[in-house]
Amino acid sequence: MLLEHAEPTSALAGPVAGLPGTTVPAPGTALAGDRADSARRWVGRHRRRLVAIEVGLAAAVAAVVLTTRAEDVQLAGGLLWASLSLVVAWPALLGVTGAYEGRAFGIGTDEFRRVSRAGLLLLAGLGFISYAAELDLSRALVVAAVPALALLTLVERYAARRVLHQQRVQGRGVKRVVVVGRGGAVLELVDRLQRTQHAGLQVVAACVTPDDRARVARAADLPVAGLDDVLEVAQRMQADTIAVTSASETAAQYLRTLSWQLEGTGLELLVAPGLVEVAGPRLHIRPFDGLPLLSVEQPRFTGWRRVVKGALDRSVALAALLVLSPVFAALALAVRLTSPGPVLYRQQRVGLGGRHFTMLKFRSMVDGAHTQVAGLSDGNDADGLLFKIKHDPRVTPLGRHMRRFSLDELPQLINVLRGTMSLVGPRPPLPAEVARYDSQVSRRLLVTPGLTGLWQISGRSDLPWEEAVRLDLRYVENWSLALDLQILWKTARAVVRASGAY
Template sequence: MLLDRQQTSTGADIVPGSPGGWTAGARPRPRPLGRRSSPGWVRSYTVALVTAETLMAGLAGSAVLLTRAGEVTPGTPLLWAALALLVAWPGLLGATGAYCQRVYGTGSDEYRRVGRAGFLVLALASFLSYIAALDLSRVLVVVAIPALTVASLLGRYVARSRLRRLRAQGQCTKKVVVVGRGGAVLELVTRLQRERYAGLDVVAAAVTPADRARVADEAGVPVGGLDDVLALAAAHDADTIAVTSASETAAQYLRQLSWQLEGTGIELLVAPGLIEVAGPRLHIRPFEGLPLLSVEQPCFEGWRRVVKGGSDRVVAAIALLLLAPVIALIAVAVGLTSRGPALYRQERVGLGGKSFTMLKFRSMVVDADRQLDTLRGDNISDGLLFKLRADPRVTPVGRLLRRLSLDELPQLLNVLGGSMSLVGPRPPLPDEVARYDTSVSRRLLVKPGLTGLWQISGRSDLSWEESVRLDLRYVENWSLATDVLILAKTVRAVLSRSGAY
């Protein structure tokens, strides 16, 4: 059990449900930690956002006034509307929670809240213009407010990129105490230490007595018992408590912990144990007053799939037309610098386990497949893939093509033909699929992609386990918005050339 015995802030044992201990009607006395003020970086970051977005509102209002320069006089409704925008825009952003610390740097909530504020400003301007018969310029409603919303979203993206870089360097982070069973705690600590851009810095852990030595040794952070959470938080000035999912007594433990954290400003997070299921698929549903976590089934068909397939083909066709000169030059370069055809054809496995022929520009010598057995001893992969950092079979032109991912351009023909998608899991080889277990086989529930989470997260530098985890995360949580985001990040990944060899 996660918690067999608990303690009060004075150190006395509490046995849940026992006389004199914790009961359903009793409320434990919170341990005094003191109210935590926002870190300095949060205040600076918020002030910078408010200033920038107020300036954007001013520019939007000024642009509208310039379109009616000859008609604007003191006291005209349009002038008042432009001035009101200076206050209304940051005010509504604050009202929708866009300046809340918890949305900074991660997730899509921040963008949704900015979009909601834009909708509210648009609706408010339209409503007042109609009800009060105000002579507001159509440019304000049709152009300026939507443009202001888009500019704010772009500004948030730039600010977030900067914040994530700082977090990767160990700055602008929250200090976290992780609580739970040993295995679950170690898994969460590993994830948080690897994905530093999330901004959660593990400073301590609280586990069951049997797990203390192991967690202390492997996690490299101070470790206490489940009754020491508040003491650990106070000692390490923690901002957040993260509780991993576990046993049948977790509800009682969480309830008491949440009471003890009241008034401290410390955030309580709970890992639901569904690491790769996220976002829109998770909902809290009340059943006769009992809140339960509802996990919706992943959608592998329907109108979104139709839109995705149509968009893939349209974008692939346009890209082939625009890149035709580049593709022709690469084909000539490959043909002139090494013996053999410019295109390399290879059997891969796609949607539903069906095989297809994947096209690439040839980046290796013609007999590369026959040399594979002699190189297996130098394989650096920890899974089913074969990887070499300096593969002797790669030609000089092929090495350049691989560094820039230009060897994959012919796969646009696969996308146009419907065997691949622009975004999806990495297309596997038949011998890899033959060794898949049940969980890894879920990669075949969607079309393989020209790019994907694996492409923007390290490419060949990823371990087999990490590559599979990213592919399964995409399969479980894919959406059209995610595809657009991955395509945008692919450009940066290709230019950085990280993990390409």
């Protein structure tokens, strides 16, 4: 077997392409299983740290309850045992709900859902035991202590996730991955994994069809081999995971044979279904007469969740407008005093179903800036259908500061209150952009545009057009209330950092 860009020899020992100066042992001297054992040990250490911290949190909450209710003699016995049971019951329930499974660490909102489920089970368990055993437990334990324990654990898991992501970006605790499939699909998956290093999957090699080897080696700068050399490449590169793309050469019999070959090697097999923008609860494995098929549910753009989203949008927008009214007044006065022209900038945008609406912003440019676009088109820093200039001469000094922290977008809360925008959703496009949409990009109009979204927390104006579209389509395909809350949480950090804002 020859790796592209490798030394022209059939032996597998020696220097590896793309890794100058690195020598990898030949098969049999350094097994992929050793790397897998190392990854499992790392997961075990992370799990033990979580257990220790969460036992400590349960003990702290129990101590607070006992201290605050120590004077209540009638509750003393039952309360003591109930409080002490938290120390054992809480980590046990977290284990039952899968919160200690390695695959849940640092992945999406799944880890948080499992912790929340454990909290609900603990509440239900205490309520049942109190009723069945006729224990008069303190309301402080049920109403305050258990929710507080769940909330503290969620905060602790978030902090642990941040540390975990930093470690993975530094190359610690990652899985070494060999990507298998056709050239185009392999390059796409490699690009995704390299852009999401915090996921903990480090691509170390690729196995593709013969016609794709040279192209993939040049584009990905990775060691590349054939589809029949997966095990040898995995051993040579000390990989512990094989990721197979959805292509004809890697379907059916090939995938079945590969899974048999991996038995007993310690190598994990991952299969990318080809639906990279569809995830979460929409994907299910359903057996039909013994044949396992991947079921993809249709995205839901109506129903009670949309009603809840609309009510939440308007409630939060109204509360924010009331609380921030002094800020609105100060910014309006500052805009009026520092630049001639109106305080608010009104612009036609396209919303849900292609309907036009007037989007409001504090004016951050000189009056009549839209008439100067033609003369600045040569300096466009954006690609695709966007027009962005990092050092736009039309932006006022005050406007530059407002844009840095997205203060100019605060009037869009009025749009949210009116229902033409949402707190979270795709970026509201201009009519000229929509006129050039193809059928795929037009799916952005299936949901209400948002004041913030995945594009906001992923780089804002620094994002290339294709990436911004991909993120918006990903939101459309996988919308949920939990995703909205996650985006709102991350938006605050993105605004404070002011990354990609100009």
